[in-house]
Amino acid sequence: MSLHSESTDHWRVASPALRGAENAVPGCAYGGAVSSQRLRVNPIRDHVSESYDELELDFSPSIFSSLEKHLPMNMLNATRGDKLKYLRTILLDYLPPAARIRDQKYREYTQMILSNYKPLNKELYAMNPTAFFVPAFLKAISDNNEDSFRSIVSEPFPGIFTFEMLQPHFCELLLSEVESFERWAFKTKFQIIRPNTMNKYGTVLDDFGLQTMLAKLRENFISPLSKVFFAELGGSTLDAHHGFIVEYGKDRDIDLGFHVDDADITLNVCLGKEFCGGELFFRGMRCDKHINTESIAEEIFDYSHVPGQAVLHHGRHRHGARATTWGHRVNLVLWCRSSAFRELQRYKSDFSSWCNVCTRQKKERQRKTIDITSLDLFKWKGEATA
Numbered sequence: 001m002s003l004h005s006e007s008t009d010h011w012r013v014a015s016p017a018l019r020g021a022e023n024a025v026p027g028c029a030y031g032g033a034v035s036s037q038r039l040r041v042n043p044i045r046d047h048v049s050e051s052y053d054e055l056e057l058d059f060s061p062s063i064f065s066s067l068e069k070h071l072p073m074n075m076l077n078a079t080r081g082d083k084l085k086y087l088r089t090i091l092l093d094y095l096p097p098a099a100r101i102r103d104q105k106y107r108e109y110t111q112m113i114l115s116n117y118k119p120l121n122k123e124l125y126a127m128n129p130t131a132f133f134v135p136a137f138l139k140a141i142s143d144n145n146e147d148s149f150r151s152i153v154s155e156p157f158p159g160i161f162t163f164e165m166l167q168p169h170f171c172e173l174l175l176s177e178v179e180s181f182e183r184w185a186f187k188t189k190f191q192i193i194r195p196n197t198m199n200k201y202g203t204v205l206d207d208f209g210l211q212t213m214l215a216k217l218r219e220n221f222i223s224p225l226s227k228v229f230f231a232e233l234g235g236s237t238l239d240a241h242h243g244f245i246v247e248y249g250k251d252r253d254i255d256l257g258f259h260v261d262d263a264d265i266t267l268n269v270c271l272g273k274e275f276c277g278g279e280l281f282f283r284g285m286r287c288d289k290h291i292n293t294e295s296i297a298e299e300i301f302d303y304s305h306v307p308g309q310a311v312l313h314h315g316r317h318r319h320g321a322r323a324t325t326w327g328h329r330v331n332l333v334l335w336c337r338s339s340a341f342r343e344l345q346r347y348k349s350d351f352s353s354w355c356n357v358c359t360r361q362k363k364e365r366q367r368k369t370i371d372i373t374s375l376d377l378f379k380w381k382g383e384a385t386a
């Protein structure tokens with residue numbers, strides 16, 4: 001590895017400190033459920049499923065919509081609440097006991113927050129595009145084509161996209177909401193579960209009621225971009241997220257070691273406030289097998305945060321954050337996941353088209369094959385003319 005001053009450790013995978021159940025059962029199959037509830041093996045294709053999007057659920061709302069087509073006939077016309085209950089009982093049977101206990105604890109944790117914490121800025125909890133985003137970003141998303149996206153997006157390094165995204169007022173509201181939530185937790189001695197295994201400070205936004213708003217952010221604003229820029233890397237099928245705030249500076253995290261995210265696409269937006277340092281450093285895309293391999297000069301890229309500006313990158317693009325040497329830096333991070341992409345990766349463990357080392361090794365093999373073939377051809381020609 002080309003060692004830099006901050007490289008004191010191997011690359012790590014930053015993963016959620018506690019996985020919300022929306023992440024718990026990608027690829028959950030039907031049939032063989034332990035509960036008395038059953039699903040049909042063959043779906044009723046013309047059944048129009050309900051939307052569960054606006055509900056705070058412990059599994060992805062899209063799982064409920066998909067499974068509805070497999071409900072037995074007597075359940076198809078039940079109320080949405082009854083269908084939800086029925087399907088949830090089945091889904092829980094697929095969780096191993098440890099995950100079920102963790103799921104239950106997580107529900108209790110969020111229930112405790114939702115029934116006791118009073119939101120400070122209610123307007124944050126429902127998606128309001130004109131109040132949240134800068135006009136150029138909104139226009140590009142509504143035009144929804146590569147040219148419109150390219151008109152607002154810079155690609156300062158291959159695979160890293162930056163763009164103006166959030167209104168200053170939205171950043172202020174979100175910062176004050178997070179401060180208010182932390183004040184509430186401090187006052188009531190409520191222990192906050194931090195966003196991932198690497199940050200000691202920070203807050204999971206999904207945990208205190210912002211999950212629905214963030215799902216809309218993922219679906220309607222990030223998915224269109226990632227469909228264009230990361231189509232082959234899970235960007236066209238995002239179906240889950242983990243949204244959180246990270247805080248750096250005095251009395252907060254100072255820096256963040258080298259790691260890859262437990263995400264397929266990562267959105268990272270600086271909310272403020274005033275700070276020095278805190279640059280992101282990127283060091284190349286890697287699969288699991290090559291996660292600890294050295295970087296080469298062409299993979300090195302540093303990025304300085306600007307409040308309101310977003311960075312979009314693949315989760316497997318190795319990165320870290322340098323020390324915030326003065327002030328207070330707060331970022332909104334949305335880890336977006338595609339269960340389809342993850343499922344696909346399980347069957348492609350020998351070669352990843354997006355891993356720089358895998359592709360370098362493949363090119364090297366091809367070069368050797370061409371060299372050998374050329375040599376054989378040369379020898380053959382030589383023999384023929386001798």
Ligand SMILES: [Zn+2]
Pocket residue numbers: 286287288289290352355356357358359
């Ligand atoms: Zn690789």
